[in-house]
Amino acid sequence: MNEFAGLNLAQPILRAIADEGYTEPTPIQAKSIAPLLAGRDLLGVAQTGTGKTAAFVLPLLHRLAEGKSRAISGRPQALILAPTRELAGQIADSLRSYGRHMRLRSAVVFGGASIRPQINALNRGVHILVATPGRLLDLMNQRHLHLDAVETFILDEADRMLDMGFIHDVKKIAAKVPSSRQTVLFSATMPKAVQGLAGGLLRDPVRIEVAPAATTAEKVEQHVLFVTKEKKRALLGDLMLNKDIERVLIFTRTKRGADRVAKHLDQQGIRTDAIHGNKSQNARQRALRGFRNGHIRALVATDIAARGIDVDGVTHVINFELPHEPDSYVHRIGRTARGGASGIAISFCDREERALLRDIERTIRQDVPVNADHPYHAEDIANDPGHARRAPARNRKRPAQRRRGNSQRGGRPTHRAA
Numbered sequence: 001m002n003e004f005a006g007l008n009l010a011q012p013i014l015r016a017i018a019d020e021g022y023t024e025p026t027p028i029q030a031k032s033i034a035p036l037l038a039g040r041d042l043l044g045v046a047q048t049g050t051g052k053t054a055a056f057v058l059p060l061l062h063r064l065a066e067g068k069s070r071a072i073s074g075r076p077q078a079l080i081l082a083p084t085r086e087l088a089g090q091i092a093d094s095l096r097s098y099g100r101h102m103r104l105r106s107a108v109v110f111g112g113a114s115i116r117p118q119i120n121a122l123n124r125g126v127h128i129l130v131a132t133p134g135r136l137l138d139l140m141n142q143r144h145l146h147l148d149a150v151e152t153f154i155l156d157e158a159d160r161m162l163d164m165g166f167i168h169d170v171k172k173i174a175a176k177v178p179s180s181r182q183t184v185l186f187s188a189t190m191p192k193a194v195q196g197l198a199g200g201l202l203r204d205p206v207r208i209e210v211a212p213a214a215t216t217a218e219k220v221e222q223h224v225l226f227v228t229k230e231k232k233r234a235l236l237g238d239l240m241l242n243k244d245i246e247r248v249l250i251f252t253r254t255k256r257g258a259d260r261v262a263k264h265l266d267q268q269g270i271r272t273d274a275i276h277g278n279k280s281q282n283a284r285q286r287a288l289r290g291f292r293n294g295h296i297r298a299l300v301a302t303d304i305a306a307r308g309i310d311v312d313g314v315t316h317v318i319n320f321e322l323p324h325e326p327d328s329y330v331h332r333i334g335r336t337a338r339g340g341a342s343g344i345a346i347s348f349c350d351r352e353e354r355a356l357l358r359d360i361e362r363t364i365r366q367d368v369p370v371n372a373d374h375p376y377h378a379e380d381i382a383n384d385p386g387h388a389r390r391a392p393a394r395n396r397k398r399p400a401q402r403r404r405g406n407s408q409r410g411g412r413p414t415h416r417a418a
C-alpha cells in the first residue's frame with residue numbers, strides 16, 4: 001500500500017504521486033504535509049534532494065483543489081518565490097507533474113526572458129504563480145499583477161535568496177501579500193539573516209529540520225585530489241577517461257572558468273556544456289535538457305547557476321575549484337545524491353585551496369579521504385596545511401581518515417588506475 005494514502009491528500013494528487021512512482025513520503029514530506037494541510041505556517045530547514053518541493057507543493061495543490069475557486073486574471077491565490085529562474089522553472093514543472101490530474105492553472109515568471117508571454121499568462125488567470133523576486137516586482141509595478149488574493153506565500157531557498165541580494169525585494173513583496181495568508185519558508189541553512197526574515201514573515205511556525213549538512217555529506221563518497229592549478233585540466237581530462245563517470249556536474253568558481261573548462265573538455269571530444277549567469281535563458285535550458293536526456297555528459301556550472309538544478313542520475317560531482325563557502329560544497333555534492341541515491345564527489349585542491357578544504361572538513365565534520373592514486377598528485381600540497389593550523393575540528397563524527405592513498409572505498413573507482 002502506498003504510504004502517501006494516510007496523508008489525506010485528494011485523490012488526483014495521490015494518483016499523480018503514484019504516476020511518479022513514489023511509494024513513501026520522504027522525511028521532510030512526512031513531517032510537513034499534515035501541518036501545512038492544517039493551515040499552519042512552516043519553517044523548513046531542508047536541502048535540495050530531500051523532496052522539499054513536493055513537501056510544499058502537495059498540500060498547496062490540495063488546499064486549492066478544496067477551495068475550488070476559479071483563476072482570476074492577474075490575481076494568483078498562491079505565490080512561490082524562488083531565487084533563480086532554474087529553480088522557479090523546476091518548481092513549475094513539479095506543479096505540473098503533481099497537479100496533472102487537476103484543473104489548476106499555474107504560471108512561472110522570471111527575468112532574462114521576454115515579459116510579454118508572462119503578462120499574457122497572468123491575464124488568462126492563474127491559481128499559482130512561481131516567480132523570481134525581480135521580475136515579480138516589475139510585473140507588479142506595471143500593474144499586471146496584484147497580490148491581494150494570495151492565501152499561501154511560499155519562499156524557497158531563502159538563504160540563497162538573501163545571498164543573491166534579494167532581501168529588500170522579498171520584504172517589499174511580502175508587504176503586499178495579505179497578512180491573513182499562510183506562509184512557508186524553506187532554506188537549506190539557517191544563518192541569522194534568514195532567521196530574521198523568518199521571524200518577520202511567519203506566525204507561530206512549525207519548525208522542521210531534516211538532513212543537516214553532515215548527513216547529506218555522509219551519503220556521498222568523497223575524495224580530494226591534490227594537484228597544482230596548472231595541472232587541473234589535464235587531471236580532469238584523465239578522470240573523464242573513466243566510463244563510470246556517466247553524468248557529471250563540474251563546478252568552477254567563475255563564469256570564465258566554467259567556459260574554459262567546458263572548452264577544454266569539448267576539445268577532447270567530451271560532450272559538454274556550460275551553464276552560468278552570462279548564458280541566455282535559452283542556452284541554459286538547452287544545456288539542462290541535454291544534460292537530462294543524456295546528450296551531454298559533462299555540465300560545467302557555477303554555484304549560482306547550479307542552484308536548484310534537478311537532474312536525477314548525476315553519477316559524479318567534480319569540484320574543479322573548491323567553493324569559498326563550505327555550505328556551497330555541501331550543496332554541490334548533494335547534486336549526486338538525489339532521491340536517496342548515492343554518488344561520488346571528487347574535489348581538486350591546489351595550494352591556495354588548502355584553507356578552503358580545511359573549512360569544508362570542519363563544516364561536514366569529517367575529513368575528505370585523499371586519493372593520491374593519479375598521475376598529477378602533488379605531495380607537497382598534500383603535506384602543506386595551507387595556513388597556520390587552527391584548533392582541530394571538534395566533535396568529529398568519525399576518526400580522521402588516513403590522509404593519503406585510501407582512495408577506493410566502496411568498490412566504485414573514481415577513475416582508471418594511473
Ligand code: AMP
Nearest residue numbers: 022024025026048049050051052053339
Ligand atoms: P527536491 O528536494 O524537491 O529537489 O526533490 C529531490 C528529488 O526527489 C526529485 O527528483 C523528486 O522527484 C524526488 N522525490 C520527491 N519526493 C519523492 C518521494 N516521496 N519518493 C521518491 N522520490 C521523491
